[in-house]
Amino acid sequence: MRWINKFNLPDPVVKAVQRDNYNPGKSDVTVTRLVLPPRVAVLQEIHREHIVEDISDGFFRMLGKCVHKLLEENDADTDAIVERRLYSAERLQGLIVSGQLDRYELKTHTIQDYKFTTCYSAQNGAKSEWVGQLNLLALLARENGFPVENLELILLLRDYSKTQGERTPNYPPSPVLRVPVELFSEEKAEWYLNSRLQAYISAKSNLPVCSPEDQWRRPAVFAVLKPGGKRAVRLFDSEEEACAYAEAAGSNLSVQKRCGTSIRCESYCSVAPWCDQYQREKASAVEE
Numbered sequence: 152m153r154w155i156n157k158f159n160l161p162d163p164v165v166k167a168v169q170r171d172n173y174n175p176g177k178s179d180v181t182v183t184r185l186v187l188p189p190r191v192a193v194l195q196e197i198h199r200e201h202i203v204e205d206i207s208d209g210f211f212r213m214l215g216k217c218v219h220k221l222l223e224e225n226d227a228d229t230d231a232i233v234e235r236r237l238y239s240a241e242r243l244q245g246l247i248v249s250g251q252l253d254r255y256e257l258k259t260h261t262i263q264d265y266k267f268t269t270c271y272s273a274q275n276g277a278k279s280e281w282v283g284q285l286n287l288l289a290l291l292a293r294e295n296g297f298p299v300e301n302l303e304l305i306l307l308l309r310d311y312s313k314t315q316g317e318r319t320p321n322y323p324p325s326p327v328l329r330v331p332v333e334l335f336s337e338e339k340a341e342w343y344l345n346s347r348l349q350a351y352i353s354a355k356s357n358l359p360v361c362s363p364e365d366q367w368r369r370p371a372v373f374a375v376l377k378p379g380g381k382r383a384v385r386l387f388d389s390e391e392e393a394c395a396y397a398e399a400a401g402s403n404l405s406v407q408k409r410c411g412t413s414i415r416c417e418s419y420c421s422v423a424p425w426c427d428q429y430q431r432e433k434a435s436a437v438e439e
């Protein structure tokens with residue numbers, strides 16, 4: 152990966168962001184990689200050398216690492232295992248799988264995983280990739296002699312605002328949240344691991360497409376607007392419903408289509424420049 156510094160940020164910030172102590176150990180694939188959409192995982196491997204990232208985009212990742220480190224240091228005397236990499240006992244479909252435990256509570260047999268994320272993500276509950284990652288970690292933990300009874304996400308909300316919390320319904324009640332995660336049965340977890348391994352391996356020879364869920368697709372909506380207004384009075388999934396509402400309400404309300412977006416492709420996928428699926432979809436959205 153190559154770094155650029157679009158905003159001419161000072162050296163200490165650049166160095167801190169570039170510092171990378173990530174080490175997947177002696178494994179062929181990590182659980183974090185396995186839960187990615189296979190297309191993303193494989194394109195990242197192919198274009199590893201060409202991926203360009205701006206220092207500003209790596210900033211929150213760096214903050215996340217700092218928080219991890221601080222929490223780890225303050226966990227030394229507790230009844231927990233922290234930051235331990237675990238490996239599969241044998242090759243699975245030809246690959247050694249590893250995963251890093253953020254924290255394992257010895258008394259309660261709970262795996263906790265810290266996620267540095269946004270309030271929007273927290274409001275939408277645990278992402279399926281997070282649930283998958285924790286359950287794969289549970290599988291590795293059991294294999295390494297640690298029983299698992301509970302899974303938990305500790306969400307650290309980087310954009311939390313107390314004042315917004317007072318005004319917004321369903322806003323997270325605190326900047327740090329404990330979110331319990333469904334623990335799969337061993338059979339389901341084994342099945343899940345095998346299907347992710349299969350999808351990852353077959354993507355190397357036959358690149359699959361990303362699903363709307365993989366792309367974090369938000370469908371088009373129809374906004375009802377006051378004359379001259381930009382903020383929607385109401386949003387509807389269908390144009391018919393929006394028009395009927397505007398007509399019934401009178402007051403010269405108008406209806407505006409807001410195009411759907413693929414949030415991951417547009418803002419969070421490092422391989423978007425090399426992804427023909429996304430480039431095609433973007434071109435056809437412009438033509439619409």
Ligand code: SF4
Binds near residue numbers: 190191
């Ligand atoms: S750009 Fe979008 S479609 Fe392409 S790999 Fe990334 S998430 Fe998938």
